[in-house]
Structure formats: C-alpha cells, structure tokens
Amino acid sequence: xxxxxxxxxxxxxxxxxxxxxxxxxxxxxxxxxxxxxxxxxxxxxxxxxxxxxxxxxxxxxxxxxxxxxxxxxxxxxxxxxxxxxxxxxxxxxxxxxxxxxxxxxxxxxxxxxxxxxxxxxxxxxxxxxxxxxxxxxxxxxxxxxxxxxxxxxxxxxxxxxxxxxxxxxxxxxxxxxxxxxxxxxxxxxxxxxxxxxxxxxxxxxxxxxxxxxxxxxxxxxxxxxxxxxxxxxxxxxxxxxxxxxxxxxxxxxxxxxxxxxxxxxxxxxxxxxxxxxxxxxxxxxxxxxxxxxxxxxxxxxxxxxxxxxxxxxxxxxxxxxxxxx
Amino acid sequence: xxxxxxxxxxxxxxxxxxxxxxxxxxxxxxxxxxxxxxxxxxxxxxxxxxxxxxxxxxxxxxxxxxxxxxxxxxxxxxxxxxxxxxxxxxxxxxxxxxxxxxxxxxxxxxxxxxxxxxxxxxxxxxxxxxxxxxxxxxxxxxxxxxxxxxxxxxxxxxxxxxxxxxxxxxxxxxxxxxxxxxxxxxxxxxxxxxxxxxxxxxxxxxxxxxxxxxxxxxxxxxxxxxxxxxxxxxxxxxxxxxxxxxxxxxxxxxxxxxxxxxxxxxxxxxxxxxxxxxxxxxxxxxxxxxxxxxxxxxxxxxxxxxxxxxxxxxxxxxxxxxxxxxxxxxxxxxxxxxxxxxxxxxxxxxxxxxxxxxxxxxxxxxxxxxxxxxxxxxxxxxxxxxxxxxxxxxxxxxxxxxxxxxxxxxxxxxxxxxxxxxxxxxxxxxxxxxxxxxxxxxxxxxxxxxxxxxxxxxxxxxxxxxxxxxxxxxxxxxxxxxxxxxxxxxxxxxxxxxxxxxxxxxxxxxxxxxxxx
Numbered sequence: 001x002x003x004x005x006x007x008x009x010x011x012x013x014x015x016x017x018x019x020x021x022x023x024x025x026x027x028x029x030x031x032x033x034x035x036x037x038x039x040x041x042x043x044x045x046x047x048x049x050x051x052x053x054x055x056x057x058x059x060x061x062x063x064x065x066x067x068x069x070x071x072x073x074x075x076x077x078x079x080x081x082x083x084x085x086x087x088x089x090x091x092x093x094x095x096x097x098x099x100x101x102x103x104x105x106x107x108x109x110x111x112x113x114x115x116x117x118x119x120x121x122x123x124x125x126x127x128x129x130x131x132x133x134x135x136x137x138x139x140x141x142x143x144x145x146x147x148x149x150x151x152x153x154x155x156x157x158x159x160x161x162x163x164x165x166x167x168x169x170x171x172x173x174x175x176x177x178x179x180x181x182x183x184x185x186x187x188x189x190x191x192x193x194x195x196x197x198x199x200x201x202x203x204x205x206x207x208x209x210x211x212x213x214x215x216x217x218x219x220x221x222x223x224x225x226x227x228x229x230x231x232x233x234x235x236x237x238x239x240x241x242x243x244x245x246x247x248x249x250x251x252x253x254x255x256x257x258x259x260x261x262x263x264x265x266x267x268x269x270x271x272x273x274x275x276x277x278x279x280x281x282x283x284x285x286x287x288x289x290x291x292x293x294x295x296x297x298x299x300x301x302x303x304x305x306x307x308x309x310x311x312x313x314x315x316x317x318x319x320x321x322x323x324x325x
Numbered sequence: 326x327x328x329x330x331x332x333x334x335x336x337x338x339x340x341x342x343x344x345x346x347x348x349x350x351x352x353x354x355x356x357x358x359x360x361x362x363x364x365x366x367x368x369x370x371x372x373x374x375x376x377x378x379x380x381x382x383x384x385x386x387x388x389x390x391x392x393x394x395x396x397x398x399x400x401x402x403x404x405x406x407x408x409x410x411x412x413x414x415x416x417x418x419x420x421x422x423x424x425x426x427x428x429x430x431x432x433x434x435x436x437x438x439x440x441x442x443x444x445x446x447x448x449x450x451x452x453x454x455x456x457x458x459x460x461x462x463x464x465x466x467x468x469x470x471x472x473x474x475x476x477x478x479x480x481x482x483x484x485x486x487x488x489x490x491x492x493x494x495x496x497x498x499x500x501x502x503x504x505x506x507x508x509x510x511x512x513x514x515x516x517x518x519x520x521x522x523x524x525x526x527x528x529x530x531x532x533x534x535x536x537x538x539x540x541x542x543x544x545x546x547x548x549x550x551x552x553x554x555x556x557x558x559x560x561x562x563x564x565x566x567x568x569x570x571x572x573x574x575x576x577x578x579x580x581x582x583x584x585x586x587x588x589x590x591x592x593x594x595x596x597x598x599x600x601x602x603x604x605x606x607x608x609x610x611x612x613x614x615x616x617x618x619x620x621x622x623x624x625x626x627x628x629x630x631x632x633x634x635x636x637x638x639x640x641x642x643x644x645x646x647x648x649x650x651x652x653x654x655x656x657x658x659x660x661x662x663x664x665x666x667x668x669x670x671x672x673x674x675x676x677x678x679x680x681x682x683x684x685x686x687x688x689x690x691x692x693x694x695x696x697x698x699x700x701x702x703x704x705x706x707x708x709x710x711x712x713x714x715x716x717x718x719x720x721x722x723x724x725x726x727x728x729x730x731x732x733x734x735x736x737x738x739x740x741x742x743x744x745x746x747x748x749x750x751x752x753x754x755x756x757x758x759x760x761x762x763x764x765x766x767x768x769x770x771x772x773x774x775x776x777x778x779x780x781x782x783x784x785x786x787x788x789x790x791x792x793x794x795x796x797x798x799x800x801x802x803x804x805x806x807x808x809x810x811x812x813x814x815x816x817x818x819x820x821x822x823x824x825x826x827x828x829x830x831x832x833x834x835x836x837x838x839x840x841x842x
Contacts, residue, residue, distance in 0.1 A: 004424075004468055182442040187429055194422035201420055202484075203405050203434045261424035 006311060007255025007304070008267045014300075015270045018277055026284045032160025034280060036153075039166030042276040044069065044228040045246055046169040046269065049254075050176040051220030052247040053268045057180070058192040058213050059260030060116035064105065064123035065221040066243035068098055070236065071131040072225020077139035077235025087145045095222045101127070102218020106211035120214075124244070131237035138236035141229060149230055165227045172220065176265040189213060193260030250275055253300050257308055274300065333396055335360045335523040336381070336412070336492050341390035343376050346731055350376040352547045353390075358492065358523040363514060365526045365538035365555070367567055369622055369787040370669070371758045373547040374527055378494055381525075382414050383407040394491065413485030417497035419477040421484070423470035428452035430469050431484050455483055459513050475506035479513055486517060493517060494525045499533055511537050529622040531560060543567055561826045564621070568789050568822060589648070591781055592750055594633065596642030603628040605642055606807040608800065610750065610781045615772060617796030618785040619821045625805035626785045627669055630752045633783070634666040635659040646749075660693055662750075665743030667736075669754040669785075676735050678728025682720050683709035685727050685738050690745040712741035717767060733764025740771065750781045757788060769795060789818040801825060 022029045039046075048065045055062045072094055079090045105123045109116050153161040180186040188209040191199040200206050229235055254271030256263025278296045282288045334357040343351040351373045358364050368374050379385040381392060383401030392399050394410060401407035404414065421430045428449045429436075437447045445466070452465035459479050469477060478498055486493055495514070499507045514524060514537060528534055534541065534555075541558060543550040543566040550566045590609035598605030603625045610616050620626045631637045633644075635653040644653050644662075651662040659666070668675055677685060687705050694700070700708075709723040716737040720730055727738055736756060743751060753772070757765045772795050776782055786792050792799055799816050801809040801824040809824040811817075 178442070182445075184434070184436055184443065187425070187433060187436065187443070190425055190429075191422050191433060194424040198420050198422055201404060202422070202430075203408075261422075 004262060007257075007262075007308060008264050008270075010304075010307060011253060011255045011267050011270045011274070015274050015277070018274060018281075022277065022281050022284070026281075029280065029284060032156040032158035034160070036156060036160035036162055036166065038273060038276045038280060039169060040161075040163045040231070041279075042272050043163075043165040043169040044224045044231060044240075045243060045250065045275075046272045047172045047227055048221050048224040048243060049247040049250045049268045049272055050172050050265060051217035051224075052244070053176065053251050053254070053256060053263065053265050054180070054189055054213050055116070055217050056248070056251050056256050056258060057260055057263055058189045058210070059196070060109070060210075060213065061120060061248070062102075062105075062123075062214065062217045062221075063117065063120040063244050064101075064127055065217065065224070065247060066240045066245075067124045067127035067131065068101065068218065068221035069225040069228050069240040069243055070238070071127045071134075072098060072222050073229040073232070073235035073239060074131045074134045074139060074237050075235070076226065076229050077141045078134045080141055080143055081139055087143055091226055094226065095219055098222030098225070099215050099219040102221070103211050103215035105218070106214030109214065110207050110210040116214075128237070135235070135237060138234050138238075140234050142233075146230065146233065150233070165230055168223075168227060172223070173265060173269050180265045185209065185212060190261060193257075193262070195261075246275065249297055249301055253297075253304050255304070255308075258305075334358055334393075335362075335395065337393045338377070338381065339391045339393070341377065341380055341392070342388045343380055343385060344388055348547075348732060350547050351380065351387075354544065354547070354549045356542055356549070357552070358525060360521050360523050361518050362540065363518055363524045363526050363538045365528065365534040365541045366544070367527075367529075367534065367541060367563070368544035368550075369567060370755070371546070372544040372567075374544055375496070376547070377544065378414070378496060378525070378527070381407070381492075382412055382494065408485070408489045411489045411491030412494065413489030413492070414494040414496065415478065415481045415485050415498060417500045419474065419481050421469055421477060421481050423468070425469060426466050427456075427463065427469050427472070427480055428465035430480060431455060431465070431487070435488075455487060456480070459483055459516070460509075473506070475502050475509060478502070478510060482513060482517075486522065490522070492523045492525070494527075496527045497529070498526075499528055499530060507533065531563065531621070535560075561822065564822050564826045567621070568619075568787060568818075568825070591647060593645040594642065595645075597632060597639050597644065598641060599628070599632055599637050599639050602637055602805065603632055604806040605640075608633075608807070610783060611797075612749075612781055613776055613779045614797045615776045615782045615784055615795050617792035617799040617816075618783060618802060619787075619789060619792055619799055620802035620825060622787075624825075625802045625807075627754055628805065629802065629807070630666060630668075630754050630783065630785060633659070634664055634752055636666075660689070660746070663748050665689070665746060665748035665751040667739050667743060667751070667753045667756060669758065675739055676727055679726055681724045682713065682718065682727055682730070682738055683723040686712055686741045686745055689742045693746050708745055712744065716741055716744075716771065731764075733768070736764070736768065737771075740768075744775075748780065750783070751775065752783045752785075754785045755787065756784065757786065757791060789821050792816075792821070793818055803827065 048069065052062060052065065075094055076087070076090055079085055080087060101123065105119050108114055109119045149164050152164040154167065156162055180189065188199070188204045191202070191204045192206065192209060196206060228240060232239070250271035251263070251268050252258055252271070253274055254263065254267030254269070256267060275297055279293050282290055282293050336358040338354065338356040341351050341354045342349070354373065354377060356377065366374050366377070376385065380387045383403045383406050394412070399410055401410060401412070425433070431452050432448055436443045437451060438444065439447065449465050456463060456465065459482070461476065461479055463472060463476060469480065482493065498510060502510060514526070518524060526534070526538055538555045540552060540554050541563065542552040543563070545567065588611070591612040592610040594606070594608040596605045596607065606629070608616070618626050618629065628637070632639050633653065635655045635658050638654055644651050646662055652658045653662070656666070683705055686709050687700055691700055706723065712718065713720060713723060718737045718741070719734050727735055730738065757768050769791060772782060772784060776795070784792070784796065793816055796816055799811045799821060800807055801811065801821055803825055808827070811820050811824070
C-alpha cells in the first residue's frame with residue numbers, strides 16, 4: 001500500500017473499531033439518530049478543521065480560529081439585536097471580515113517572514129478582544145430566519161435527523177477534498193508543505209498561496225462561527241476557547257503530518273468523528289467524567305504522533321536501502 | 326567535429342564578470358555552448374563554475390559581460406525566467422518535492438485541466454508518455470520519494486527539458502548515483518543531445534567527463550583556462566589545466582628542500598581508515614613540519630582530515646602522539662589531544678557569523694576548558710586584541726559580527742580560534758580558498774611562522790604551487806587512497822600532477838556513493 005495512505009487507513013480503522021466497541025456496549029449507538037447528532041454537534045468544529053487542514057498541510061498553524069468563531073457569534077448577535085438587518089447580509093459581512101482577517105495574517109506571515117505561530121497567536125488575542133469590545137455578555141439571537149434554519153433537516157431512515165449545519169459540514173468537507181486534490185491551489189498547498197524553497201524554485205506562487213491559505217482558514221472560521229451561532233442561538237465572547245486546539249487534534253488524528261506536506265481532508269473528517277464518538281460514549285456511559293474525553297483524545301494524539309514518526313523513519317530507512325542496494 | 330565550424334553557438338557568454346566582497350568570483354570569462362553538444366565545465370571548488378552557472382540561470386546578476394541565447398542578448402532575472410527563456414537546470418540534490426507524486430512534480434503549475442479542475446487521469450497519462458521518452462516505465466501516480474535518486478534525477482531532467490527545451494545544465498548529477506545508474510543517466514543525456522539540446526555537464530568524476538562530453542571548459546580562480554575538444558585532451562593535460570601554475574608572483578618561490586627527518590615522528594597514524602570514505606593509510610607528522618595534501622575534489626582529502634580530527638571516526642588503525650596511543654573517536658577527543666581543524670567550508674562548518682570576532686575566537690578555548698571555567702571578559706578582550714594584531718585581522722573592532730568581515734579575515738578569525746587553544750597539530754583544509762591574493766600571501770606566511778614555532782601542520786590545498794612553497798612533504802590522494810608521498814626534491818607541481826593523473830582504477834572506495842567534499 002502507498003505509505004501516504006497509511007495514516008488515513010489507520011484513522012478510518014480506529015474509527016470503525018471504536019464504533020464497534022461502542023456498539024458492543026451500547027447497541028443503541030448504531031442508529032442514524034446518533035450519527036445525525038454526531039454530525040450536528042461537531043459541525044462547527046469540522047468546518048473549522050477543514051481550514052486548519054489546509055494550513056497544516058502547508059506547514060503552518062492557525063491559532064486564531066477559536067477566537068474568530070467567538071467573534072463571529074458576538075458580531076452576528078449584536079448586529080441582529082442593534083440593527084434591523086436580516087441575517088443573510090450579516091453573514092456576508094462577517095465572512096468578508098474573517099476572510100480579510102485571515103488574508104492579513106497570511107500577508108504578515110509571508111511578507112514579514114514571521115512564524116505562523118506568533119502571527120496567528122496575535123490574531124487570536126485580537127479577535128477575542130474585538131469580541132469583548134462588541135459585548136461582554138452573552139447576547140441571545142432570536143430571528144425567524146434562525147428558527148427556520150434551525151428546524152431545517154432531512155429525516156434519515158431510522159429517524160435520524162441530518163440538520164442544516166450537519167449537512168453544511170458535509171458539503172464543506174466535500175468541497176475541501178475537491179480543492180485539495182483537483183485544483184492547482186490544492187497542489188500548491190502540498191508543495192509548500194514539501195519545502196517552500198523548492199516550491200518557489202518550481203514556480204509555485206508562494207506569496208499568493210500563503211495568503212490564500214490563511215484567508216481560506218479565516219473564511220471557514222467565520223462559517224464555523226455562523227454554524228456555532230445557529231447551534232447555540234447566542235453570541236458569547238467567552239465561547240469556543242481552545243477550539244483551535246481541538247481542530248489541530250482532529251487534523252493530526254486524521255493522519256495529517258504536523259510538519260506539513262502529507263495528509264488528507266477526508267482524514268480530518270474521521271478525526272472529528274472519532275473525537276465526537278468519544279464524547280458520545282462518555283455521555284452514553286453516564287458515570288464517566290467528561291474529562292475522560294480529553295484524556296482519550298490526548299492518548300490518541302500521542303499514538304498518532306508515534307505512528308507518524310514511525311512512518312517517517314520507515315520511509316527514510318527504505319530510501320537509504322534503495323540508495324545503497 | 327562534424328559540426329560546421331562557424332555554426333553559431335546556442336548559448337554564449339562574453340566577458341562575464343562577477344564580484345563578491347573580497348573576491349572576484351568570475352573575471353572576464355567567455356563560454357560558448359553549441360546545440361547537440363555535451364559541454365563539460367571543470368574546475369576545483371571556488372574556480373567559478375557555480376558562479377558562472379548562477380549567472381547563466383539568473384540566480385546571480387552579472388556585474389559585466391553579455392549572455393546570448395540563439396544570438397539574442399538575454400538577462401535572466403531569476404531561475405524561473407531563465408527556464409522560460411530556455412535554460413533549465415538540474416542539481417545534485419534533486420530540486421523536486423518528495424511529498425508529491427511523480428506526475429504532480431512533472432506538471433506542477435502546468436497541470437492539464439478539465440472543467441476547471443485538474444484531471445489526474447490525463448496528468449498521469451501525460452506523465453507516463455513523457456517519461457517513456459526517457460526510457461522510464463514507472464507509475465507516475467506514486468509519490469516521488471518512493472523512487473531511487475536516479476529515477477528522481479531523470480524526472481527532474483524531464484521537467485526541466487519540458488519547461489525549457491534549449492539548454493540543460495546538469496550540476497554534479499552523478500554524485501549520488503551508482504555505476505549502473507550513471508549509465509542510465511548517460512543514455513538520457515545522449516538522447517537529449519540527439520534532440521538538439523545543448524547540455525552543460527558539471528562533474529568532478531573525470532572518467533565520466535571523458536565518457537560523455539564533446540568539449541571541456543576549465544575554469545580556475547574565476548578565470549577561463551581554456552576550452553578544448555575532449556578528443557584533443559588527456560588526463561594529464563586536463564589536470565594541469567585544473568591545478569596548473571597560476572599563483573600570484575609575490576607568493577611564488579622555489580620550494581624549500583627539507584632534509585628527510587630520521588627521528589621518530591611526534592604524531593603517527595597507522596592503518597587509519599574508514600570504509601566507504603578513505604582507505605587505510607599511514608601518516609607521520611614531525612614537530613615543526615608541514616605535510617601537504619594534494620588531490621582532486623572528492624579524492625579523499627577532506628575525508629582524511631575529518632578522520633584525523635575524529636569527525637567521522639575510524640574503522641581500524643591507531644593514532645599515537647609522542648609514542649602513546651590517543652583516542653580519535655570524536656572531535657572532542659581530537660581537541661583533547663591537542664588537534665585543531667580548520668574546515669574547508671567555513672560558512673557551514675565553523676564560523677558563527679552572528680557572533681562577534683571576540684566570541685568566535687574564544688569559542689574553542691572555552692569549549693576546551695569546559696563551560697564552568699568562564700574566561701573573564703578582560704582576558705577575552707586581551708586575547709581578541711592580541712590575535713587581531715598578530716594575524717592582522719581587518720576589523721573595526723573585536724565586537725563586530727564575523728559575518729561582516731571579508732572571506733580572508735573570516736579565515737583568520739577561524740585560525741585565531743584554534744591558535745588560542747595552543748594546538749600541537751593543526752589541520753587546514755583549503756585555507757586559501759575564496760580569499761583575495763593579498764590575504765592569500767598572509768595565510769601562507771602564517772603557515773610558515775606556525776611551523777617555525779614547532780607546530781605540526783597538515784595542509785590540504787588545490788593550489789599545487791602553494792603546497793610546494795610551504796610543504797616538507799606532500800601526500801597525494803586519489804580515489805580515496807593515499808597513493809604517493811613526495812619528499813625533498815620530488816616536492817614539485819609536476820610530480821603531484823603526475824601522481825594525481827595516473828589512470829583511475831575501479832577501487833572499492835571510488836565505486837561506493839560519494840559526496841562532494
């Protein structure tokens with residue numbers, strides 16, 4: 001098997017095994033209701049994680065997305081409360097803002113040659129601060145469009161509901177897969193992850209690609225913020241603290257190399273599902289503290305890092321064998 | 326030969342010059358490449374090969390001169406621009422992305438599109454067809470790094486040719502290939518030659534140069550030595566061109582004929598060797614003696630130095646100092662035994678350009694004392710000032726970052742660093758490379774001074790006349806083996822060239838994959 005596909009296969013295998021274990025203990029977990037909830041509950045995380053996948057594939061990191069999601073919620077809630085605007089133009093305004101915010105971070109990273117870690121850390125504080133400026137309190141959202149979007153669902157066989165936001169996440173993942181593998185931008189993202197210097201020598205537009213990557217991440221963080229506001233019917237500046245770390249965890253558990261250049265958007269999908277599944281298991285069990293979710297995710301992350309390191313060592317050994325053999 | 330003599334060259338460089346602070350890397354060099362020609366470009370490190378290539382491919386902007394492609398003057402702004410004009414380059418370290426597939430590497434930036442999306446099926450089919458022209462039947466949908474370096478090399482050539490298509494520059498393409506892979510690559514090169522491309526071939530393997538090239542151009546110290554049809558030249562003449570006598574008049578003296586020493590040597594190395602790097606050799610170095618080391622690039626000179634300094638470790642043999650065995654398993658051991666080593670590539674091995682002159686000088690002594698015994702800042706200043714004066718280091722003050730000094734002065738700072746530790750045996754690898762003529766003479770004077778002070782030195786140099794000036798004895802290295810030791814009257818440039826030029830034998834050491842020193 002192609003070594004590149006191995007981490008993805010491992011992720012899918014772990015998901016299936018985990019699901020089988022859950023099913024053995026709680027047969028009720030094998031129902032479209034649980035699947036529907038899994039998608040709905042993790043929709044905002046999944047959408048943000050798609051953006052994070054592109055960032056990490058290019059060898060970067062985006063720490064700002066949790067704050068951007070919170071900012072988005074507050075922005076929408078305050079605008080709907082204080083102006084008479086319809087949600088749709090507010091959504092468009094928000095997405096323009098978060099996309100430009102991401103693009104600006106990408107531009108700083110490229111033109112000032114700053115590490116993405118620091119630049120997006122600054123972005124994280126900035127977005128969180130802007131959310132506080134708009135409102136310190138949790139602002140409820142009440143609007144008929146929200147009610148309509150929230151009650152929109154497709155009834156799956158078995159009475160599970162595929163909600164609007166769950167479906168939106170699936171669409172974003174499909175689009176992400178298409179962009180990653182079937183566009184020049186996608187190939188350029190992988191190229192940056194393989195080596196910026198080489199990519200530049202091969203004619204990859206490094207500046208444009210870097211800015212686009214962070215713009216895409218900003219756009220998806222904004223979209224994730226919209227989804228989160230639909231999910232919670234409120235905007236709160238203290239919400240979604242640390243979601244960027246959950247997204248990074250989902251990407252890594254999904255088999256993407258943290259150093260960039262190797263991984264799949266589809267892997268991130270299963271990474272998100274695995275994390276959601278652990279959460280669901282904890283809820284089904286009822287006696288476990290919810291901190292067990294974090295512990296399980298921590299152990300999984302560790303396992304994947306070891307697996308990736310092992311694969312890298314294996315590839316190097318095979319290559320040196322090919323050279324001397 | 327079968328070309329009409331006045332057929333205009335494909336690529337021509339005229340009066341090309343390029344300077345860097347402290348050195349003239351290219352000095353009025355002319356070069357002409359014909360279509361359907363493999364043109365070898367030879368010269369030792371620092372001869373100006375890579376500067377010439379970088380000027381041709383736009384990586385450097387030339388200071389003066391003209392570059393003509395198909396008779397039209399060109400001024401490539403960067404390598405991508407040069408590629409669009411028709412000049413493609415493939416380097417020793419394959420400049421492709423190992424994490425992408427073969428097809429993605431071939432078509433990066435030019436992927437075949439269908440309905441606005443990349444069509445992987447068409448891309449893979451195109452890649453297969455393209456690689457078939459090079460006799461390569463591989464699955465282009467697999468990741469590039471799942472294939473050998475030789476295959477990657479051919480993929481890089483295929484990409485370069487498909488994007489440029491007139492001139493192909495191969496910079497040390499065979500350095501990490503085995504014999505069979507070299508033959509495969511030569512097949513590819515001959516195929517491209519038949520298609521009318523002009524190919525510039527850079528290699529330090531002379532037998533490969535003789536096997537594949539039509540003409541040879543030799544550069545030395547940034548100047549053109551000459552261009553000759555390969556058929557009219559033999560190894561002896563070629564090596565004379567590469568290493569021949571051009572030393573500036575001021576340093577040119579007759580060699581001193583030292584009497585053969587009969588006393589026991591201070592440093593004795595017996596049967597020292599390392600598989601795949603250098604064949605076992607014996608070497609004696611007396612106190613107050615300079616042993617020179619001559620050989621071509623990649624012959625095992627640097628490997629010998631690194632072995633003696635414990636960088637690479639050794640498989641067998643033993644080292645003795647004053648009759649007592651010493652351990653040389655690591656540079657730490659070597660420093661403890663009183664050894665010092667000034668490596669060839671001071672930029673990547675040794676000089677820390679952000680640190681000041683003073684800090685660089687104190688570094689080795691501090692390491693030797695251990696970090697607990699800090700040298701007082703007053704003593705550091707005194708030491709730095711002392712060496713700046715003694716070695717005539719040109720710097721505004723001791724706190725200036727070393728990176729801002731010229732090459733010759735950086736070299737002196739490195740030397741000062743070792744002298745501060747009072748070494749008994751100092752190894753210098755190409756101490757005069759890349760520095761201007763004046764500094765050149767000073768370094769030679771310093772070597773003679775140190776030797777007069779009782780220090781033992783091993784000096785590696787491509788400047789044969791320079792070796793004649795200061796060496797008591799000269800060891801000649803070829804194919805990773807110490808092949809000759811010249812003593813007394815025999816220490817002449819002619820004898821060295823003869824020893825280097827003896828036909829290359831297929832030694833076990835030469836066949837293994839080599840790295841350029």
